[in-house]
Amino acid sequence: MFRLIKVTGESLSPFLKDGDYVLITTAPFLLKKINRGDLVVFHHDDVGMMIKKVAYVDPSLDALFVIGTHPSSVDSKQLGPISNNSIIGKVIWHIPSPV
Amino acid sequence: MIYQIINMLDSKIGVKRAKAHCDVPCGIYDPSTAQIAALTVVRMMDLMADLEVKGDDKGTSYHNSMARYIDVKEEHAEKAKHEVRVIWGDYIKAQHVEQHPGLTDLVHKIMQLGSKSRQTADREAGVQFVEAINEFAQIFWETKGVATKRANAPYAPALEMVYPDL
16 A cells, blocks of 8 residues: 655656655555656666656556656656556655754 | 564565666666766876877878877776766765765766867866776765776776776
8 A cells, every 4th residue: 555665866856855754555456546747756777766747647457657857867758657566555644864 | 663663574574675676677787887987088198108209200190199198088988988988977876975075076077077178188187087996986886885906907008097906
């Protein structure tokens, strides 16, 4: 239902920084309600577990497209659309690092 | 407080990591390319000055060699600037600038000295270009927690360089 995840990397800075923790929900009924702007954790075949921001949801593809907030972040142009089956959870709580 | 508790919990049980990387994992940044390029600029300046002294006959051979030295000087000054811009833009983060308040001015200085090294054959500008990139390299390695040492390059023009002390 809930999982604690540590963020590595800076692609979502200044919102999430390297070393921050997030609490995600993995509840299926909540994952059906993903909207633009949500932060999602998903599995990518080449990269592993990633966290990104939802740029838009495409119901026809049963997938969503993600972006980072850092100017040089990779996004769905490089990663491709993220299928709903790859979504692990949605961020519901952010615990920032005190740096 | 909450962060410290979770962090302690993490060290005990191991929380999973989710990557928020900017580049599909690469993370290979190294200022040595910029340092070597800047050193090449000074080397070309020296070769140009040497040719000017020795080249009594300002014939085709002289012009050919001089043109080649200038071309390499141009190319490497721009290469050094490019490499610094990549580290500055893709690797350096706000917290690094907070820890090293002079970093922004230093990068600007490198850009200016790089341009001067292209526009002129002023060796002093070239030497300052090398030293400014040395300072940049020192800060870069500090952000990585890697100690540095200074030593003369083992090839002409044998200027002092900053190396990671691995």
